Amino acid sequence: MRAVVAEDLFLLRDGLVRLLGAHDFTIAAAVGDAPALLRALVDERPDVAIVDVRLPPTFTDDGLRASLEARRTVPGLPVLVLSQYVEQLYARELLADRAGGVGYLLKDRVFNDDQFVDAIRTVAGGGTVMDSEVVTKLLGRRAREAPLARLSAREREVLGLMAEGRSNSAIAQRLFVTEKAVSKHSTSIFTKLDLAPSDDDNRRVLAVLAFLNG
Amino acid sequence: MMLQMQDLAVPILVVGAVAAVVRAGRAEAAKSSRGRLRELAWPGALLLLAVFVLSTVYDRGGNDVLDWWQLLIPLAAAVIIAARPGWVRRIVPWGLVGYGLAGFVVLGNYAVGDNGTTYGLYTTGDWHAEEELILLLAYLFLLLGLWLLWRAARLAEDSQPEQRRRLLGRLTELQPRAQLAALLLLPLVIAIAAFLAPAIRWKAGSLVIALSLGGAIAAVRRRPELAAKVAAVGIVGFGVLGLALVAGANPGGFDYARIGQVAVGNLYGPVLLVNDKAKALAAVESLGLLAVGGWLVPQLFPQVRRLLGMAPESELLSRVRQLTESRADAVDTASADLRRLERDLHDGAQARLVALGMSLRAAERLIPTSPEAAIALVAEARETSARALIELRELVRGVLPPVLADRGLADAVRALALDSPLTVETDIDLPGRVPAPVETACYFAVAELLTNAAKHSGSRDARIVMSHASGELRIEVTDFGLGGADPSAGSGLTGVERRLATFDGILVVSSPIGGPTIVVMEVPCALSLPKTSSC
Numbered sequence: 001m002r003a004v005v006a007e008d009l010f011l012l013r014d015g016l017v018r019l020l021g022a023h024d025f026t027i028a029a030a031v032g033d034a035p036a037l038l039r040a041l042v043d044e045r046p047d048v049a050i051v052d053v054r055l056p057p058t059f060t061d062d063g064l065r066a067s068l069e070a071r072r073t074v075p076g077l078p079v080l081v082l083s084q085y086v087e088q089l090y091a092r093e094l095l096a097d098r099a100g101g102v103g104y105l106l107k108d109r110v111f112n113d114d115q116f117v118d119a120i121r122t123v124a125g126g127g128t129v130m131d132s133e134v135v136t137k138l139l140g141r142r143a144r145e146a147p148l149a150r151l152s153a154r155e156r157e158v159l160g161l162m163a164e165g166r167s168n169s170a171i172a173q174r175l176f177v178t179e180k181a182v183s184k185h186s187t188s189i190f191t192k193l194d195l196a197p198s199d200d201d202n203r204r205v206l207a208v209l210a211f212l213n214g
Numbered sequence: 215m216m217l218q219m220q221d222l223a224v225p226i227l228v229v230g231a232v233a234a235v236v237r238a239g240r241a242e243a244a245k246s247s248r249g250r251l252r253e254l255a256w257p258g259a260l261l262l263l264a265v266f267v268l269s270t271v272y273d274r275g276g277n278d279v280l281d282w283w284q285l286l287i288p289l290a291a292a293v294i295i296a297a298r299p300g301w302v303r304r305i306v307p308w309g310l311v312g313y314g315l316a317g318f319v320v321l322g323n324y325a326v327g328d329n330g331t332t333y334g335l336y337t338t339g340d341w342h343a344e345e346e347l348i349l350l351l352a353y354l355f356l357l358l359g360l361w362l363l364w365r366a367a368r369l370a371e372d373s374q375p376e377q378r379r380r381l382l383g384r385l386t387e388l389q390p391r392a393q394l395a396a397l398l399l400l401p402l403v404i405a406i407a408a409f410l411a412p413a414i415r416w417k418a419g420s421l422v423i424a425l426s427l428g429g430a431i432a433a434v435r436r437r438p439e440l441a442a443k444v445a446a447v448g449i450v451g452f453g454v455l456g457l458a459l460v461a462g463a464n465p466g467g468f469d470y471a472r473i474g475q476v477a478v479g480n481l482y483g484p485v486l487l488v489n490d491k492a493k494a495l496a497a498v499e500s501l502g503l504l505a506v507g508g509w510l511v512p513q514l515f516p517q518v519r520r521l522l523g524m525a526p527e528s529e530l531l532s533r534v535r536q537l538t539e540s541r542a543d544a545v546d547t548a549s550a551d552l553r554r555l556e557r558d559l560h561d562g563a564q565a566r567l568v569a570l571g572m573s574l575r576a577a578e579r580l581i582p583t584s585p586e587a588a589i590a591l592v593a594e595a596r597e598t599s600a601r602a603l604i605e606l607r608e609l610v611r612g613v614l615p616p617v618l619a620d621r622g623l624a625d626a627v628r629a630l631a632l633d634s635p636l637t638v639e640t641d642i643d644l645p646g647r648v649p650a651p652v653e654t655a656c657y658f659a660v661a662e663l664l665t666n667a668a669k670h671s672g673s674r675d676a677r678i679v680m681s682h683a684s685g686e687l688r689i690e691v692t693d694f695g696l697g698g699a700d701p702s703a704g705s706g707l708t709g710v711e712r713r714l715a716t717f718d719g720i721l722v723v724s725s726p727i728g729g730p731t732i733v734v735m736e737v738p739c740a741l742s743l744p745k746t747s748s749c
Contacts, residue, residue, distance in 0.1 A: 060620035
């Protein structure tokens with residue numbers, strides 16, 4: 001799997017490259033600023049990009065904006081955005097094109113390399129991975145609002161884990177239920193959110209979107 | 215012509231001054247050298263007054279012998295200074311006023327021109343110039359006394375507001391400079407009355423002077439604005455009149471010569487008895503009056519101020535006061551923030567990094583002997599570093615939220631709305647960025663208001679409307695809860711108000727019982743054009 005890494009701090013970039021190398025990723029490019037990232041994404045068309053939100057030249061959200069622009073040129077280009085902070089606002093912007101293949105995680109999540117690599121693979125496969133911090137906040141507040149109010153507590157929990165990018169089997173493990181029960185829950189979620197039957201991945205993305213947009 | 219200090223008065227003056235220095239040295243209040251100087255000024259003024267009084271009662275008719283009792287005057291002054299320095303402050307102003315008024319009496323009643331002393335002057339027979347000097351001294355003493363009384367009354371503000379109001383009436387409501395102008399009405403009225411009195415006849419003239427002085431005092435206490443305006447215009451008028459007389463004109467067709475010869479304290483009488491010295495004095499006087507008038511008029515007449523393009527002093531003064539306060543608040547807030555930051559770093563991230571180092575060192579030791587324990591320690595170290603990161607993140611959010619730095623106020627407020635436990639509707643029209651300090655203050659203000667609404671209002675919904683128009687950023691935060699928020703009770707709103715005050719911003723709360731609670735914030739600031747995206 002070919003990956004592009006964008007991170008301006010050398011230590012972190014080097015760490016990411018090594019971590020990815022250890023998990024059988026090929027590094028197509030490792031860049032340190034937004035214009036270079038945009039070029040690498042459009043020219044290399046990697047299977048996945050791991051991007052720091054804050055990059056030169058302005059050291060604000062250049063990484064995010066470059067990723068969004070690249071996805072306008074190459075729709076669905078899988079991008080996992082890393083940040084020291086997570087903002088729902090940025091999560092929504094990433095999800096806005098409804099194409100899937102986006103992730104948004106705290107940098108801390110790199111500490112758990114297995115989960116982190118799983119998240120990269122989910123994004124590369126067109127899935128959606130939201131940091132649990134975003135999900136927790138949303139669960140706290142959106143629960144009583146339509147359309148999420150229609151979901152049962154258990155279904156909201158499943159939806160939250162779905163938003164975190166976990167597979168049905170991972171969710172089953174986490175909630176101590178069978179995978180069958182999880183897929184029953186998710187079907188019920190899709191129905192309650194009026195998501196027409198289509199391919200499962202896309203419905204998951206849309207469910208997460210519905211979740212984020214309240 | 216010369217000022218003659220009486221021979222005995224000089225040693226007494228020295229004794230008194232030494233006593234005053236000793237007293238001043240002991241005085242607790244006078245710590246600085248300037249304070250000591252001020253302490254000295256009072257006994258000095260009293261002694262000077264005593265010497266002038268002495269010279270007035272002494273030596274009428276060229277007799278150089280002092281009566282023994284006359285020595286009591288400077289002696290009494292020195293004793294009072296040494297024994298009761300507090301009295302000096304009370305005696306001196308009244309003494310000055312009294313002696314000033316006495317000057318007008320001296321001018322009216324004594325036949326000056328003898329080779330003697332009058333009113334602290336040693337005459338040389340050049341009586342027109344002397345008369346002019348007596349007049350100047352009389353006004354000087356009167357004004358100085360009035361000014362000291364006025365100042366003492368102003369200083370009594372805190373300790374005895376009742377007494378102050380009784381003394382000064384409505385005068386206290388005016389700005390200091392306007393108060394002074396109103397007080398100047400008193401000598402002005404004396405001057406005008408004295409100008410007219412001789413024309414009427416001296417006896418009736420005294421009545422005129424007394425009545426007009428009483429009227430002037432009433433005017434100063436009850437209609438101080440009017441008194442101040444009349445005084446300012448009158449002072450300018452006298453200045454112009456004086457210059458005209460010096461130039462030889464005869465404005466108004468008065469018989470100035472006759473008035474001048476009667477010479478009951480009118481300002482320019484002697485001028486007309488052609489005398490170069492008196493003329494020069496009158497010119498100086500007139501210019502002084504014009505200067506004082508020019509200083510007062512713009513203060514009292516906004517029209518003149520506008521004409522001259524000057525900012526009104528009252529506004530400047532209140533602006534200075536307001537800036538002083540908001541600056542102090544800003545400094546306090548900044549230093550409190552820094553202290554909090556230091557404490558949080560010290561107790562949080564710093565402590566965790568120390569723990570991390572210790573765990574790693576312990577793990578290092580354990581690797582050869584018990585690798586399992588080492589692995590457990592390393593896992594613990596990783597936990598610790600994760601917690602340190604979380605704490606640092608919270609800390610940075612409290613200092614400057616990244617989304618604010620990245621996107622500016624509009625998106626940062628949208629992010630706040632998203633993060634709030636309330637359902638917050640936003641209507642934001644901000645096509646650019648406002649200055650960074652304003653952004654930060656407004657961001658934390660909105661955050662505080664949303665937190666308040668979530669905690670206390672009982673509402674589930676809120677609305678934020680934000681826009682920038684005519685040089686002002688306006689933010690309106692509404693919740694549809696219980697209402698009854700009291701801005702003076704909670705420190706939260708007060709804190710927000712103070713932080714906004716640093717930018718001349720204001721905060722208005724409307725929160726009737728039953729809601730809704732609407733908080734409007736307005737901060738004057740420029741809106742810069744949006745930055746064009748670099749990628």
